[in-house]
Amino acid sequence: MSGPEQLAVIAAGLGAGILTSTVGVASLLSFPVLIALGIPPVVANVSNTIGLLPGALSGSFGYRRELREVPRPVTIAVVAICAIGSIGGVVLLLALPPGVFAAVAPWLILFTCLIVGAQPRISRWLRARSDHPHALRTSMSPATYFFTALTGVYGGYFGAGAGVMMMAVLGLGLDLELRVVNGLKTLSLLAANVVAGSIFVVIAEVDWTAAALLAAGSIVGGYLGAHLGRRIPGGLLRTLIVLAGITAAILMLT
Structure with a gap:
């Protein structure tokens, strides 16, 4: 990898780290850069997951004040479910043809964008239909558990847009400020990627140069x-x- 290529990967890591902690589409920046450098798709995906771990870690640290506002049982549940779900994503990544999720993922992302945009109105409607319309929802419903696990699976498999999906799931399932949801989203995807990355280190091929350069940029x-x-x-x-x-x-569709 030449000097300019290394700088491009570091810059991609920096941008992806910012996106991890804000809008949640980090891999859509960093993954294509690795592909453009000639790294095979599965190796690029694995290296990208490992390389962005420091960014999610530093982002979670940056959101530490917001995370204190989340009820501890909710934080534990979301982190644990995402971590377990990511194991299923790793299995799918290594067992299925590369194009399977790629065909479905754009439509999942579009659907969750709709949910994110309409979340305030949907949340008000759900509260109005509940037995306690003025009470804030501070515990997770079975549906929230299920879709959190599904997002964890997707995060372990590929992850592009997983942050948007998690924002939709948590924003719809819990009455928390968006900045707090963003912090919880960042922490939950960190958990998913830690588990997925640990498995990848043992059983998958990693481009350690690319992963290290991404890590250097993403932590900042x-x-x-x-x-x-x-x-x-x-x-x-x-x-x-x-x-x-x-x-x-x-x-992803083009």
């Missing part, structure tokens, strides 16, 4: 992204998440 980007995500107004952040998700889906 993740922390910067957390500070940006905290300061962006909720409505604007929601709009940016939807636009990023739509862009990701279009890029």
Whole structure:
């Protein structure tokens, strides 16, 4: 890998780290860069997952104040479910043809963009139909458990747009501020990627140069992204998440 190529990977890691902690489409920036350098798709996917781990870690640290606002049982449940779900994603990645999820993923992302955009209205409608319409939902429903696990599986398999999906699931299932949901999303995907990355290290081929360069950029980007995500107004952040998700889906379809 030449000097300019190494700089490109570091820059991709920096940008992906920022996206990890904000709009949640990090892999749509970093993964194509690895492919453009001639790294085989599965190796690029594995190396990308490992390389972005420091970004998710620094992003979660940057959101530590927001994470304190989440009920501890919810945090434990979301992290554990995503981590377990990612194991299924790793199995799918190594067992299925590369194009299986690629055909479905753009439509999943578009659907979750719709949920993110409509989440305030849907949440108000759900509260109005509940037995306690004025009570905030601070515990997870069975549906929220299920879709959190499904997002963990997707994160372990490929992950592009997984942040958008997790924002939709958590934002719809819990009455939390968007900045708090963003912090919980970042932490949950960190858990999924830690498990997936640990398995990849043992049984899959990794391009360690690419992974290390991504890590160098993403650890800075993740922390910067957390500070940006905290300061962006909720409505604007929601709009940016939807636009990023739509862009990701279009890029995957073309």
